[in-house]
Amino acid sequence: MAHTSNRILVFGKTGQVATELRQRAGTNCLGRADADLSDPAACAATIRAHHPTAVINAAAFTAVDQAEAEEPLAHVINAEAPSAMALACAELGIPFLHISTDYVFDGSGTAPWNPSDATSPQNAYGRTKLAGEVAVRAAGGTHAILRTSWVFSAHGANFVKTMLRLSETRDALNVVHDQIGGPTPAADIADALLIMARAMIEGATDATGGTASTYHYAGNPATSWENFASEIFGTAGRPVSVTGIPTADYPTPAARPLNSRLDCASLQADFGISPPDWRAALADIIPTLIAQE
Secondary structure, three states, X not given: XXXXXXXXXXXXXXXXXXXXXXXXXXXXXXXXXXXXOOOHHHHHHHHHHHOOOEEEEOOOOOOHHHHHHOHHHHHHHHHHHHHHXXXXXXXXXXXXXXXEEHHHOOOOOOOOEOOXXXXXXXXXXXXXXXXXXXXXXHOOOOEEEEEEOOEEOOOOOOHHHHHHHHHOOOOEEEEEOOOEEOOEEHHHHHHHHHHHHHHHHOOOOOOOOOOEEEEEEOOEOOEEHHHHHHHHHHHHOOOOEEEEEOHHHOOOOOOOOOEOOEOOHHHHHHHOOOOOEHHHHHHHHHHHHHHHO
16 A cells, blocks of 8 residues: 555645645655646646656645635636646546535535535635636546545644634634634545545545546534634633624635535545544644644
């Protein structure tokens, strides 16, 4: 199995999931210096040069608000690059795994989103990620798209790190209470992708024997940003009082979905991967972050 991991090529090196993959899959993780996603043809050429057994794309334009002003660049990185990668993998007959997002949905209702539900992104980031999904499917090769949400870890920029930083100078914070989703540990996403990649390399693409699937993976239980913040402060032993506010009181350039709940049943059925408990992961990560301070 370790041998198989060493032949998996990962796009991404410094992002949260890419960092976790690098710790697991060794040196075959490509940073911007190795593979620039703003040059899709170069990404495809890199795949052909490496002769991997599978490719995982863990790189993206993820600055949600910045994407509103830079949608053309976000589209190249989030749609055209994955398209080129997926086509190269289809040509080589190897599986391609691609990370996507809850932002492809409109965030309405309260029911968890199924992979087959109609998409309707409400911001530039969501539009470019959806275009990437469409392109990956259109490439025609064996692939898996893994939509996830609210990613956190001890690396990169994320909500947990932001809250801990704010807690150093603030004893009270207003945090949005009407956006509901599943905080998802980057380490668990990395593990899920490697389990999926190994199964796909061995030909077990999914339970129905198909070659293309879209899956959801998010932490349990669903919660609000307000409750997530309270849990962070409680776990870290920081005396910060949290007041819930509506999204309308916290305007951002990009619209945020109110309902980011994801139904993860098909991933469990096809690959035996259960949603992670984000509270357990938080308890593991926070001591590391406090030590880094």
